[in-house]
Amino acid sequence: MIACGPRPAAAPGAGPVAAAKPAPVPAQAGAVTPVAGVRPVSPGLFPTPLVDEYREVADRIIAAALSDQGAWKKLSYLTDKIGPRLSGSANLERAVAWALSALQADGHVNVAAEKVMVPHWVRGEESGAVLGPVERDLFVLGLGGTVATTRAGVTGDVVVVRDFAELERLGEAAVKGKIVLFNAAMPAYDRDEGAGYGQTVRYRSTGPVAAARLGAIAVMVRSVTAHSLRSPHTGATRYDDAVRRIPAVAVSTEDADLMARLAAAGERVRVRLRTSGRVLPDAESANVVAELRGRERPGEIVVIGAHLDSWDVGQGAHDDGTGVVIMMQALTVLRNLGLQPRRTIRVVLFTNEENGLRGALAYARDHDDEIGLHVAALESDSGGFDPRGFQVEVQDAAERDAVVARVRDIASLLGPIDATEVKAGFGGADIMPLARAGVPALGLWVEGETYFDYHHTHADTLDKVDETDLRENVAAVAVLAYVLADMPTALADD
Numbered sequence: 001m002i003a004c005g006p007r008p009a010a011a012p013g014a015g016p017v018a019a020a021k022p023a024p025v026p027a028q029a030g031a032v033t034p035v036a037g038v039r040p041v042s043p044g045l046f047p048t049p050l051v052d053e054y055r056e057v058a059d060r061i062i063a064a065a066l067s068d069q070g071a072w073k074k075l076s077y078l079t080d081k082i083g084p085r086l087s088g089s090a091n092l093e094r095a096v097a098w099a100l101s102a103l104q105a106d107g108h109v110n111v112a113a114e115k116v117m118v119p120h121w122v123r124g125e126e127s128g129a130v131l132g133p134v135e136r137d138l139f140v141l142g143l144g145g146t147v148a149t150t151r152a153g154v155t156g157d158v159v160v161v162r163d164f165a166e167l168e169r170l171g172e173a174a175v176k177g178k179i180v181l182f183n184a185a186m187p188a189y190d191r192d193e194g195a196g197y198g199q200t201v202r203y204r205s206t207g208p209v210a211a212a213r214l215g216a217i218a219v220m221v222r223s224v225t226a227h228s229l230r231s232p233h234t235g236a237t238r239y240d241d242a243v244r245r246i247p248a249v250a251v252s253t254e255d256a257d258l259m260a261r262l263a264a265a266g267e268r269v270r271v272r273l274r275t276s277g278r279v280l281p282d283a284e285s286a287n288v289v290a291e292l293r294g295r296e297r298p299g300e301i302v303v304i305g306a307h308l309d310s311w312d313v314g315q316g317a318h319d320d321g322t323g324v325v326i327m328m329q330a331l332t333v334l335r336n337l338g339l340q341p342r343r344t345i346r347v348v349l350f351t352n353e354e355n356g357l358r359g360a361l362a363y364a365r366d367h368d369d370e371i372g373l374h375v376a377a378l379e380s381d382s383g384g385f386d387p388r389g390f391q392v393e394v395q396d397a398a399e400r401d402a403v404v405a406r407v408r409d410i411a412s413l414l415g416p417i418d419a420t421e422v423k424a425g426f427g428g429a430d431i432m433p434l435a436r437a438g439v440p441a442l443g444l445w446v447e448g449e450t451y452f453d454y455h456h457t458h459a460d461t462l463d464k465v466d467e468t469d470l471r472e473n474v475a476a477v478a479v480l481a482y483v484l485a486d487m488p489t490a491l492a493d494d
Contacts (some may be wrong), residue, residue, distance in 0.1 A: 050409050050487065057339065058413035058479045064333050065475035066417075071329035072467045074102060075322060075384075079315035079462040086312040087352040088120025088283040095308050096286050099328070099349050103290040106332040108347070110293075113286035116362040118352040120283040121145050123312055124276030128220075128249060131155070132270040133262060139230050140249040141313065141457075143204060143221065143237040144355045146277045147245045153274035154179070154218045154247055160263045164203075164210055176215030179271055182207045183260045185253070186226045189449045197452060200224050201235065208248040209240045218273050219248040222256035225452045230254045233456045234311050236355040247275045285309075287359045288349040292331055292340065294485060300343040301370065302485045303377040303439075304330060304477060307353030307430055314460035318451060322384025322465060322473070324349055326444070330478035341485035343375060350430040353381070357429060364433035371437045375490040378481060379428030380444040383451040386469045387417065387476045391425030393441040394492070400424060403440050403492055410483045417472045421445065440491050444477060 078095060085092040096113060103111045121144060128138030156179040161167045163184055167175065182203040187196035201224050208219045223233035230252045239245045251259075262269045288308065294300065306323030310316025327347050334345070350359035364371065378390075392407050394400040408422040427441025435441035446469075454460040484491055 048409055050483075051412055054410075054413060054483050054486075057482070059416070060337060061333060061339075061478045061482060062414070062416055062475045064337055065330075065478055066471050068329065068333060068471065068474065070332055071325040071470050071474050074325040074328060075317070075465065075470065076462060078321050078324065079317050083315050084312045085308065085310045085316055086121075087118040087285060087309050087355055087358075088122075088280065089312065092285060092309050092351065096288055096351070099288045099308060099324070103288070103328060103347070106328070107335055108290035108292065108331060111288075111290040113288055114362065114366055116285050116287055116351050116359050117282045118285045118358045119145075119356045120280040121355065122278055122280060124148065124278065126249065126275045126277070128251065128271065128273045130259065130269065130271055133267045136255075136258065138255045138271070139232050139252040140220075140273070141232040141234040142275045142277050143208070143248040143250060144234060144311070145237055145239065145279065146248045146275055148276045148278060149218070149247050149274050151274075153272045155270065155272040156217050158220075158259055158263060158269040158271050159216075160260050160269075167210060167214065172214045175211065178216055179218045179220060179273070180207070180211040180216045181220045181222070181251070181256060181259055183222045183256045185222065186224055186452065188226050189452075191449075195226070195448055195452050197224060204235050204250065205238055208237050208246055209243050212243045212246045216246060218246050220251045220256070220271070220273070221248065223250045223253055225253065225455065227453045228253040231457045231459060234313060235456050247273060249273060249275060285351040285359075287351055287363055290331065290347045292335055292345045294343040295340045296342040298344045299370070299373050300490065301374045302343055302345050302481055303348055303374060303431065303434065304345060304481050305348040305350055305377065305428075305430055306380045307351070307359065308349040309352050309354055310460075311354055311456050313456070313458045314454070315462060317460050317462050317465055318383035318385075319455055319460055320353070320381050322470060323380035323444075326380050326384065326470070326473045326477055329474045330481060333474060333478045334482055339482060341482055343485040345481050345485050348430075353430050360430040360433055364437065371434065371439065374434055374439045375492070376440045376442060376484045377427065377431040377434045378442045378444065378477065378484075379431045380473065380477065381428050381430070382444065382446050382448055384465050384470045384473055385446040385448060385451065386466075387414075387419040387473045388445045388447055389414070389419050389421030390480065391423055391427065391443040391445050393425065393427035393435050393443070395435060395438055399492055406491055407442065407480075410480055413479055413483070414476055417475055419472065419476045442480070444473065446473065
Protein backbone atom coordinates (compact mmCIF):
# COMPACT_ATOMS: atom_id res chain seq x y z
CA MET A 1 0.00 0.00 0.00
CA ILE A 2 1.04 3.57 -0.67
CA ALA A 3 -0.35 5.56 2.22
CA CYS A 4 -1.91 8.97 1.68
CA GLY A 5 -0.46 12.23 2.87
CA PRO A 6 -2.03 14.58 5.45
CA ARG A 7 -5.77 14.88 5.36
CA PRO A 8 -6.81 17.99 3.37
CA ALA A 9 -9.25 20.51 4.74
CA ALA A 10 -11.76 19.85 1.96
CA ALA A 11 -12.03 17.56 -1.01
CA PRO A 12 -11.73 18.91 -4.52
CA GLY A 13 -14.91 18.51 -6.46
CA ALA A 14 -17.00 21.54 -5.70
CA GLY A 15 -17.72 22.08 -9.38
CA PRO A 16 -21.05 23.37 -10.72
CA VAL A 17 -24.04 21.48 -9.33
CA ALA A 18 -27.13 20.79 -11.44
CA ALA A 19 -30.47 21.89 -10.10
CA ALA A 20 -31.82 19.24 -7.79
CA LYS A 21 -35.36 18.22 -6.96
CA PRO A 22 -36.60 19.26 -3.51
CA ALA A 23 -35.05 17.11 -0.81
CA PRO A 24 -37.36 14.87 1.17
CA VAL A 25 -37.96 15.43 4.87
CA PRO A 26 -36.13 12.77 6.96
CA ALA A 27 -38.42 9.96 7.99
CA GLN A 28 -39.58 9.33 11.52
CA ALA A 29 -38.97 5.90 12.97
CA GLY A 30 -40.85 3.24 11.06
CA ALA A 31 -42.14 5.65 8.39
CA VAL A 32 -41.31 5.55 4.70
CA THR A 33 -40.16 8.87 3.29
CA PRO A 34 -42.40 10.07 0.45
CA VAL A 35 -40.25 10.76 -2.60
CA ALA A 36 -41.55 12.64 -5.62
CA GLY A 37 -41.95 10.44 -8.67
CA VAL A 38 -41.53 7.07 -6.95
CA ARG A 39 -44.00 4.53 -5.63
CA PRO A 40 -44.19 4.48 -1.81
CA VAL A 41 -44.19 1.17 0.00
CA SER A 42 -46.02 0.86 3.30
CA PRO A 43 -44.23 -0.55 6.34
CA GLY A 44 -45.12 -4.19 6.82
CA LEU A 45 -45.56 -4.94 3.09
CA PHE A 46 -42.56 -7.27 3.34
CA PRO A 47 -42.91 -8.56 6.92
CA THR A 48 -39.83 -10.78 7.21
CA PRO A 49 -37.71 -10.64 10.37
CA LEU A 50 -34.72 -9.22 8.49
CA VAL A 51 -36.74 -6.48 6.81
CA ASP A 52 -38.50 -5.59 10.04
CA GLU A 53 -35.14 -5.27 11.79
CA TYR A 54 -33.64 -2.92 9.18
CA ARG A 55 -36.64 -0.97 7.89
CA GLU A 56 -36.11 2.06 10.10
CA VAL A 57 -32.40 2.41 9.37
CA ALA A 58 -33.00 1.80 5.66
CA ASP A 59 -35.54 4.64 5.59
CA ARG A 60 -32.99 6.90 7.29
CA ILE A 61 -30.32 5.97 4.75
CA ILE A 62 -32.65 6.53 1.80
CA ALA A 63 -33.79 9.91 3.10
CA ALA A 64 -30.20 11.03 3.68
CA ALA A 65 -29.01 9.86 0.25
CA LEU A 66 -31.89 11.52 -1.59
CA SER A 67 -31.12 14.88 0.04
CA ASP A 68 -27.36 14.67 -0.52
CA GLN A 69 -25.48 16.47 -3.32
CA GLY A 70 -22.10 14.87 -2.68
CA ALA A 71 -22.21 12.35 -5.53
CA TRP A 72 -23.14 15.01 -8.08
CA LYS A 73 -20.39 17.36 -6.88
CA LYS A 74 -17.84 14.57 -7.10
CA LEU A 75 -19.02 13.51 -10.56
CA SER A 76 -18.94 17.10 -11.80
CA TYR A 77 -15.31 17.40 -10.75
CA LEU A 78 -14.29 14.02 -12.13
CA THR A 79 -15.86 14.62 -15.53
CA ASP A 80 -15.52 18.36 -16.14
CA LYS A 81 -12.22 19.02 -14.35
CA ILE A 82 -10.38 15.75 -15.04
CA GLY A 83 -12.18 14.17 -17.99
CA PRO A 84 -11.31 10.94 -19.85
CA ARG A 85 -9.04 8.59 -17.92
CA LEU A 86 -7.43 5.93 -20.10
CA SER A 87 -4.85 3.67 -18.48
CA GLY A 88 -1.38 5.15 -18.65
CA SER A 89 -2.65 8.71 -19.03
CA ALA A 90 -1.90 11.67 -16.81
CA ASN A 91 -5.66 12.14 -16.36
CA LEU A 92 -6.05 8.73 -14.75
CA GLU A 93 -3.35 9.54 -12.22
CA ARG A 94 -4.99 12.90 -11.52
CA ALA A 95 -8.18 10.95 -10.83
CA VAL A 96 -6.32 8.63 -8.44
CA ALA A 97 -4.96 11.62 -6.50
CA TRP A 98 -8.40 13.28 -6.45
CA ALA A 99 -10.11 10.13 -5.17
CA LEU A 100 -7.58 9.74 -2.37
CA SER A 101 -8.07 13.33 -1.31
CA ALA A 102 -11.88 13.20 -1.51
CA LEU A 103 -12.11 9.96 0.49
CA GLN A 104 -9.82 11.36 3.18
CA ALA A 105 -11.79 14.60 3.33
CA ASP A 106 -14.99 12.60 3.90
CA GLY A 107 -13.39 11.08 7.00
CA HIS A 108 -12.83 7.51 5.85
CA VAL A 109 -10.04 5.36 7.24
CA ASN A 110 -7.32 3.22 5.69
CA VAL A 111 -7.42 5.38 2.57
CA ALA A 112 -4.63 4.18 0.32
CA ALA A 113 -3.39 3.73 -3.22
CA GLU A 114 -2.34 0.17 -4.04
CA LYS A 115 0.16 0.14 -6.89
CA VAL A 116 -0.79 -1.51 -10.19
CA MET A 117 1.18 -1.55 -13.44
CA VAL A 118 -1.21 -0.92 -16.34
CA PRO A 119 -1.02 -1.03 -20.15
CA HIS A 120 -0.34 2.26 -21.92
CA TRP A 121 -1.82 2.63 -25.41
CA VAL A 122 -2.02 6.02 -27.12
CA ARG A 123 -4.59 6.58 -29.86
CA GLY A 124 -2.93 9.18 -32.06
CA GLU A 125 -4.58 10.40 -35.27
CA GLU A 126 -6.95 8.26 -37.32
CA SER A 127 -9.27 8.59 -40.29
CA GLY A 128 -11.20 6.60 -42.83
CA ALA A 129 -12.81 7.13 -46.21
CA VAL A 130 -14.77 5.25 -48.86
CA LEU A 131 -12.92 5.74 -52.15
CA GLY A 132 -15.38 3.91 -54.42
CA PRO A 133 -17.92 3.46 -55.87
CA VAL A 134 -18.70 6.75 -54.08
CA GLU A 135 -16.48 9.03 -52.06
CA ARG A 136 -17.43 9.45 -48.42
CA ASP A 137 -15.58 10.20 -45.21
CA LEU A 138 -16.01 7.51 -42.58
CA PHE A 139 -16.57 8.21 -38.88
CA VAL A 140 -14.08 5.92 -37.18
CA LEU A 141 -12.48 5.28 -33.79
CA GLY A 142 -9.52 2.99 -33.50
CA LEU A 143 -10.14 0.00 -31.27
CA GLY A 144 -8.15 0.12 -28.06
CA GLY A 145 -4.73 -1.41 -28.66
CA THR A 146 -4.88 -1.23 -32.45
CA VAL A 147 -1.62 -1.15 -34.33
CA ALA A 148 -0.82 1.71 -36.67
CA THR A 149 -0.98 1.79 -40.44
CA THR A 150 1.76 3.41 -42.47
CA ARG A 151 1.49 7.16 -42.91
CA ALA A 152 -0.17 6.55 -46.26
CA GLY A 153 -2.70 4.29 -44.60
CA VAL A 154 -4.01 0.93 -45.73
CA THR A 155 -6.25 0.73 -48.79
CA GLY A 156 -8.25 -2.25 -49.94
CA ASP A 157 -11.53 -3.71 -51.11
CA VAL A 158 -14.12 -4.39 -48.44
CA VAL A 159 -15.55 -7.81 -47.60
CA VAL A 160 -18.75 -7.51 -45.57
CA VAL A 161 -19.66 -10.31 -43.16
CA ARG A 162 -22.44 -10.56 -40.60
CA ASP A 163 -20.79 -13.07 -38.30
CA PHE A 164 -17.81 -15.37 -37.80
CA ALA A 165 -19.57 -18.25 -39.56
CA GLU A 166 -19.90 -16.19 -42.75
CA LEU A 167 -16.25 -15.17 -42.50
CA GLU A 168 -15.20 -18.82 -42.30
CA ARG A 169 -17.45 -19.81 -45.20
CA LEU A 170 -15.82 -17.20 -47.42
CA GLY A 171 -12.38 -18.43 -46.43
CA GLU A 172 -8.92 -17.20 -47.32
CA ALA A 173 -9.65 -16.99 -51.06
CA ALA A 174 -12.20 -14.22 -50.51
CA VAL A 175 -10.57 -12.49 -47.53
CA LYS A 176 -6.84 -12.37 -48.23
CA GLY A 177 -5.63 -8.86 -49.04
CA LYS A 178 -9.04 -7.34 -48.19
CA ILE A 179 -10.46 -5.14 -45.44
CA VAL A 180 -13.11 -7.05 -43.48
CA LEU A 181 -16.21 -5.26 -42.20
CA PHE A 182 -18.00 -7.07 -39.38
CA ASN A 183 -21.53 -5.76 -39.79
CA ALA A 184 -23.24 -7.45 -36.83
CA ALA A 185 -26.14 -5.31 -35.63
CA MET A 186 -26.70 -5.08 -31.90
CA PRO A 187 -30.25 -6.22 -30.96
CA ALA A 188 -32.76 -3.69 -29.71
CA TYR A 189 -32.94 -3.27 -25.94
CA ASP A 190 -35.26 -5.61 -24.08
CA ARG A 191 -36.17 -4.74 -20.49
CA ASP A 192 -35.92 -8.33 -19.33
CA GLU A 193 -33.10 -9.61 -21.54
CA GLY A 194 -31.00 -6.44 -21.65
CA ALA A 195 -29.13 -4.89 -24.54
CA GLY A 196 -27.60 -7.88 -26.32
CA TYR A 197 -24.14 -6.44 -25.82
CA GLY A 198 -22.56 -9.85 -25.36
CA GLN A 199 -23.85 -11.01 -28.73
CA THR A 200 -22.00 -8.31 -30.67
CA VAL A 201 -19.01 -7.18 -28.59
CA ARG A 202 -17.14 -10.36 -29.57
CA TYR A 203 -16.57 -8.98 -33.08
CA ARG A 204 -14.75 -6.03 -31.55
CA SER A 205 -12.65 -8.09 -29.17
CA THR A 206 -11.66 -11.04 -31.40
CA GLY A 207 -12.70 -10.02 -34.92
CA PRO A 208 -9.28 -8.65 -35.96
CA VAL A 209 -7.55 -11.93 -35.08
CA ALA A 210 -10.17 -14.02 -36.90
CA ALA A 211 -9.85 -11.89 -40.04
CA ALA A 212 -6.04 -11.77 -39.91
CA ARG A 213 -5.88 -15.57 -39.83
CA LEU A 214 -7.47 -15.53 -43.28
CA GLY A 215 -5.11 -12.86 -44.62
CA ALA A 216 -7.15 -9.66 -44.10
CA ILE A 217 -5.12 -6.44 -44.08
CA ALA A 218 -7.42 -4.48 -41.76
CA VAL A 219 -10.75 -4.73 -39.94
CA MET A 220 -13.73 -2.43 -39.49
CA VAL A 221 -16.29 -3.31 -36.79
CA ARG A 222 -19.82 -1.97 -36.72
CA SER A 223 -20.16 0.04 -33.49
CA VAL A 224 -21.73 -1.91 -30.63
CA THR A 225 -24.93 0.07 -30.22
CA ALA A 226 -28.53 -0.12 -31.38
CA HIS A 227 -28.92 3.66 -31.76
CA SER A 228 -26.51 6.08 -33.38
CA LEU A 229 -26.14 9.65 -34.57
CA ARG A 230 -23.19 8.59 -36.71
CA SER A 231 -21.12 8.17 -33.57
CA PRO A 232 -18.46 5.43 -33.51
CA HIS A 233 -17.93 3.43 -30.30
CA THR A 234 -14.44 2.38 -29.29
CA GLY A 235 -13.46 -0.53 -27.04
CA ALA A 236 -10.64 -3.00 -26.56
CA THR A 237 -9.48 -5.56 -29.05
CA ARG A 238 -7.21 -8.48 -28.29
CA TYR A 239 -4.37 -9.66 -30.50
CA ASP A 240 -2.82 -13.11 -30.65
CA ASP A 241 0.97 -13.27 -30.75
CA ALA A 242 0.72 -16.17 -33.20
CA VAL A 243 -1.27 -14.09 -35.72
CA ARG A 244 -0.16 -10.98 -37.61
CA ARG A 245 -1.57 -7.81 -36.03
CA ILE A 246 -3.68 -5.72 -38.36
CA PRO A 247 -5.24 -2.25 -37.89
CA ALA A 248 -8.73 -2.32 -36.40
CA VAL A 249 -11.30 0.46 -36.16
CA ALA A 250 -14.93 0.89 -35.18
CA VAL A 251 -17.21 2.58 -37.70
CA SER A 252 -20.58 4.18 -37.09
CA THR A 253 -23.64 2.03 -37.71
CA GLU A 254 -24.68 4.40 -40.51
CA ASP A 255 -21.35 3.98 -42.30
CA ALA A 256 -21.44 0.21 -41.82
CA ASP A 257 -24.91 0.08 -43.38
CA LEU A 258 -23.80 2.26 -46.31
CA MET A 259 -20.91 -0.05 -47.16
CA ALA A 260 -23.11 -3.12 -46.70
CA ARG A 261 -25.76 -1.73 -49.07
CA LEU A 262 -23.18 -0.91 -51.72
CA ALA A 263 -21.64 -4.37 -51.47
CA ALA A 264 -25.06 -6.07 -51.58
CA ALA A 265 -25.79 -4.20 -54.82
CA GLY A 266 -22.72 -5.81 -56.36
CA GLU A 267 -20.52 -2.73 -56.15
CA ARG A 268 -16.79 -2.90 -55.47
CA VAL A 269 -16.38 -1.01 -52.17
CA ARG A 270 -12.90 0.38 -51.66
CA VAL A 271 -11.74 2.00 -48.39
CA ARG A 272 -8.66 3.73 -47.00
CA LEU A 273 -7.92 3.68 -43.27
CA ARG A 274 -5.25 5.49 -41.30
CA THR A 275 -4.35 4.78 -37.67
CA SER A 276 -1.36 5.79 -35.58
CA GLY A 277 -2.02 4.03 -32.28
CA ARG A 278 1.01 2.84 -30.38
CA VAL A 279 1.72 0.80 -27.28
CA LEU A 280 4.17 2.27 -24.76
CA PRO A 281 5.77 0.50 -21.78
CA ASP A 282 3.46 -0.29 -18.89
CA ALA A 283 2.75 2.67 -16.60
CA GLU A 284 2.25 2.88 -12.84
CA SER A 285 -1.28 3.41 -11.58
CA ALA A 286 -3.20 2.34 -8.49
CA ASN A 287 -6.38 0.94 -7.05
CA VAL A 288 -7.83 3.34 -4.49
CA VAL A 289 -9.29 1.87 -1.28
CA ALA A 290 -11.03 3.31 1.78
CA GLU A 291 -12.98 1.81 4.64
CA LEU A 292 -15.76 2.19 7.15
CA ARG A 293 -14.45 -0.22 9.79
CA GLY A 294 -16.79 -2.74 11.37
CA ARG A 295 -17.58 -2.52 15.07
CA GLU A 296 -17.60 -6.27 15.87
CA ARG A 297 -16.04 -8.17 12.96
CA PRO A 298 -13.75 -5.67 11.24
CA GLY A 299 -11.80 -8.44 9.55
CA GLU A 300 -14.88 -9.47 7.55
CA ILE A 301 -15.33 -7.32 4.45
CA VAL A 302 -18.07 -6.14 2.12
CA VAL A 303 -16.49 -4.62 -0.99
CA ILE A 304 -18.32 -1.92 -2.96
CA GLY A 305 -16.46 -1.07 -6.13
CA ALA A 306 -16.33 0.59 -9.54
CA HIS A 307 -13.57 1.38 -12.04
CA LEU A 308 -11.82 4.73 -12.06
CA ASP A 309 -10.39 4.50 -15.59
CA SER A 310 -12.34 5.21 -18.78
CA TRP A 311 -11.77 5.36 -22.49
CA ASP A 312 -10.00 8.36 -23.96
CA VAL A 313 -13.09 9.87 -25.60
CA GLY A 314 -15.95 11.65 -23.84
CA GLN A 315 -15.69 12.16 -20.09
CA GLY A 316 -16.26 8.64 -18.78
CA ALA A 317 -19.44 9.88 -17.10
CA HIS A 318 -21.70 6.81 -17.15
CA ASP A 319 -18.75 4.46 -17.77
CA ASP A 320 -17.82 4.51 -14.99
CA GLY A 321 -17.75 7.90 -13.32
CA THR A 322 -21.23 7.37 -11.90
CA GLY A 323 -20.18 4.04 -10.42
CA VAL A 324 -17.15 5.64 -8.78
CA VAL A 325 -19.08 8.43 -7.07
CA ILE A 326 -22.00 6.15 -6.13
CA MET A 327 -19.64 3.95 -4.15
CA MET A 328 -17.72 6.85 -2.63
CA GLN A 329 -20.87 8.66 -1.55
CA ALA A 330 -22.65 5.55 -0.27
CA LEU A 331 -19.84 5.13 2.24
CA THR A 332 -19.98 8.81 3.12
CA VAL A 333 -23.76 8.77 3.70
CA LEU A 334 -23.35 5.90 6.15
CA ARG A 335 -20.51 7.65 7.97
CA ASN A 336 -22.41 10.93 8.16
CA LEU A 337 -25.36 9.10 9.71
CA GLY A 338 -23.06 7.67 12.36
CA LEU A 339 -23.77 4.11 11.24
CA GLN A 340 -21.09 1.53 11.97
CA PRO A 341 -22.01 -1.99 10.84
CA ARG A 342 -20.70 -5.21 12.36
CA ARG A 343 -18.37 -5.80 9.41
CA THR A 344 -16.11 -3.50 7.41
CA ILE A 345 -17.34 -1.87 4.21
CA ARG A 346 -14.45 -1.26 1.82
CA VAL A 347 -14.66 0.98 -1.24
CA VAL A 348 -12.37 -0.16 -4.06
CA LEU A 349 -11.90 2.06 -7.10
CA PHE A 350 -10.25 -0.25 -9.60
CA THR A 351 -7.80 0.89 -12.24
CA ASN A 352 -7.60 -0.44 -15.80
CA GLU A 353 -10.94 -2.17 -16.24
CA GLU A 354 -11.40 -1.00 -19.81
CA ASN A 355 -8.35 -2.50 -21.48
CA GLY A 356 -6.80 -5.02 -19.16
CA LEU A 357 -8.51 -5.70 -15.79
CA ARG A 358 -5.11 -5.26 -14.17
CA GLY A 359 -6.67 -3.56 -11.15
CA ALA A 360 -9.12 -6.39 -10.54
CA LEU A 361 -6.39 -9.00 -10.80
CA ALA A 362 -4.03 -7.01 -8.59
CA TYR A 363 -6.66 -6.54 -5.87
CA ALA A 364 -7.34 -10.29 -5.73
CA ARG A 365 -3.61 -11.00 -5.63
CA ASP A 366 -2.75 -8.33 -3.07
CA HIS A 367 -5.59 -9.39 -0.77
CA ASP A 368 -5.31 -13.12 -1.29
CA ASP A 369 -4.82 -13.72 2.44
CA GLU A 370 -8.19 -12.16 3.27
CA ILE A 371 -10.37 -13.17 0.31
CA GLY A 372 -11.92 -15.85 2.50
CA LEU A 373 -13.10 -13.03 4.78
CA HIS A 374 -14.91 -11.18 1.97
CA VAL A 375 -18.59 -11.86 2.62
CA ALA A 376 -19.88 -10.02 -0.48
CA ALA A 377 -18.74 -7.76 -3.32
CA LEU A 378 -20.95 -5.20 -5.08
CA GLU A 379 -20.05 -3.44 -8.34
CA SER A 380 -21.56 -0.57 -10.32
CA ASP A 381 -20.53 -0.55 -13.99
CA SER A 382 -23.73 -0.18 -16.00
CA GLY A 383 -24.20 3.56 -15.80
CA GLY A 384 -25.95 5.80 -13.32
CA PHE A 385 -29.49 5.40 -14.64
CA ASP A 386 -32.67 4.71 -12.64
CA PRO A 387 -31.86 1.80 -10.28
CA ARG A 388 -33.94 -1.36 -10.63
CA GLY A 389 -32.23 -3.64 -8.13
CA PHE A 390 -29.37 -6.15 -8.24
CA GLN A 391 -27.99 -9.09 -10.15
CA VAL A 392 -26.47 -11.86 -8.05
CA GLU A 393 -23.60 -14.15 -9.09
CA VAL A 394 -22.83 -17.20 -6.95
CA GLN A 395 -20.41 -19.89 -8.12
CA ASP A 396 -21.90 -22.65 -6.00
CA ALA A 397 -25.14 -23.63 -7.73
CA ALA A 398 -26.43 -25.26 -4.55
CA GLU A 399 -26.23 -21.92 -2.72
CA ARG A 400 -27.43 -19.67 -5.55
CA ASP A 401 -31.18 -19.73 -4.94
CA ALA A 402 -30.79 -19.12 -1.21
CA VAL A 403 -28.42 -16.18 -1.73
CA VAL A 404 -30.68 -14.63 -4.39
CA ALA A 405 -33.62 -14.96 -1.99
CA ARG A 406 -31.70 -13.22 0.81
CA VAL A 407 -30.68 -10.35 -1.47
CA ARG A 408 -34.29 -10.07 -2.65
CA ASP A 409 -35.35 -9.82 0.97
CA ILE A 410 -32.87 -6.99 1.60
CA ALA A 411 -33.78 -5.21 -1.64
CA SER A 412 -37.42 -5.09 -0.55
CA LEU A 413 -36.27 -2.28 1.75
CA LEU A 414 -35.73 -0.19 -1.40
CA GLY A 415 -39.44 0.07 -2.21
CA PRO A 416 -39.42 3.88 -1.77
CA ILE A 417 -37.09 4.17 -4.78
CA ASP A 418 -38.59 1.21 -6.66
CA ALA A 419 -35.29 -0.71 -6.77
CA THR A 420 -36.50 -4.08 -5.50
CA GLU A 421 -35.85 -6.36 -8.50
CA VAL A 422 -33.30 -9.13 -7.93
CA LYS A 423 -32.22 -11.96 -10.22
CA ALA A 424 -29.31 -14.28 -10.80
CA GLY A 425 -26.83 -12.72 -13.22
CA PHE A 426 -23.37 -11.23 -13.76
CA GLY A 427 -21.86 -9.35 -10.83
CA GLY A 428 -19.24 -7.33 -12.68
CA ALA A 429 -15.85 -7.52 -14.37
CA ASP A 430 -13.76 -6.04 -11.56
CA ILE A 431 -15.20 -8.35 -8.91
CA MET A 432 -14.99 -11.39 -11.18
CA PRO A 433 -11.77 -12.66 -9.51
CA LEU A 434 -13.54 -12.47 -6.14
CA ALA A 435 -16.58 -14.27 -7.55
CA ARG A 436 -14.38 -17.04 -8.89
CA ALA A 437 -12.88 -17.39 -5.42
CA GLY A 438 -16.35 -18.01 -4.00
CA VAL A 439 -17.36 -14.51 -2.88
CA PRO A 440 -21.03 -13.69 -3.63
CA ALA A 441 -20.87 -10.99 -6.34
CA LEU A 442 -23.65 -8.47 -6.88
CA GLY A 443 -24.09 -6.03 -9.74
CA LEU A 444 -26.11 -2.84 -9.36
CA TRP A 445 -28.92 -3.26 -11.92
CA VAL A 446 -30.10 -0.07 -13.58
CA GLU A 447 -32.51 0.77 -16.38
CA GLY A 448 -30.17 0.32 -19.35
CA GLU A 449 -32.23 1.33 -22.38
CA THR A 450 -29.97 4.26 -23.37
CA TYR A 451 -26.64 3.17 -21.87
CA PHE A 452 -25.20 1.85 -25.11
CA ASP A 453 -26.18 5.03 -26.94
CA TYR A 454 -23.28 6.73 -25.12
CA HIS A 455 -21.02 3.82 -24.15
CA HIS A 456 -17.36 4.29 -25.24
CA THR A 457 -18.14 7.42 -27.28
CA HIS A 458 -17.46 11.14 -27.25
CA ALA A 459 -21.05 11.52 -25.96
CA ASP A 460 -20.44 9.90 -22.55
CA THR A 461 -20.54 13.25 -20.76
CA LEU A 462 -22.01 14.70 -17.56
CA ASP A 463 -25.12 16.11 -19.25
CA LYS A 464 -26.34 12.53 -19.87
CA VAL A 465 -26.55 11.87 -16.10
CA ASP A 466 -29.73 12.59 -14.14
CA GLU A 467 -28.98 13.81 -10.64
CA THR A 468 -32.07 12.19 -9.10
CA ASP A 469 -31.12 8.82 -10.59
CA LEU A 470 -27.62 9.26 -9.21
CA ARG A 471 -28.93 9.93 -5.69
CA GLU A 472 -31.23 6.91 -5.85
CA ASN A 473 -28.28 4.70 -6.81
CA VAL A 474 -26.36 5.99 -3.80
CA ALA A 475 -29.36 5.11 -1.65
CA ALA A 476 -29.64 1.60 -3.12
CA VAL A 477 -25.95 0.82 -2.62
CA ALA A 478 -25.80 2.33 0.86
CA VAL A 479 -28.78 0.31 2.10
CA LEU A 480 -27.60 -2.98 0.61
CA ALA A 481 -23.99 -2.51 1.76
CA TYR A 482 -25.05 -1.60 5.28
CA VAL A 483 -27.38 -4.56 5.71
CA LEU A 484 -24.88 -7.01 4.19
CA ALA A 485 -22.23 -5.71 6.58
CA ASP A 486 -24.47 -5.62 9.64
CA MET A 487 -26.80 -8.65 9.38
CA PRO A 488 -26.05 -11.28 12.04
CA THR A 489 -25.04 -14.02 9.58
CA ALA A 490 -23.04 -13.51 6.39
CA LEU A 491 -24.91 -13.55 3.08
CA ALA A 492 -23.82 -17.04 2.02
CA ASP A 493 -24.02 -18.62 5.49
CA ASP A 494 -26.82 -21.02 6.33
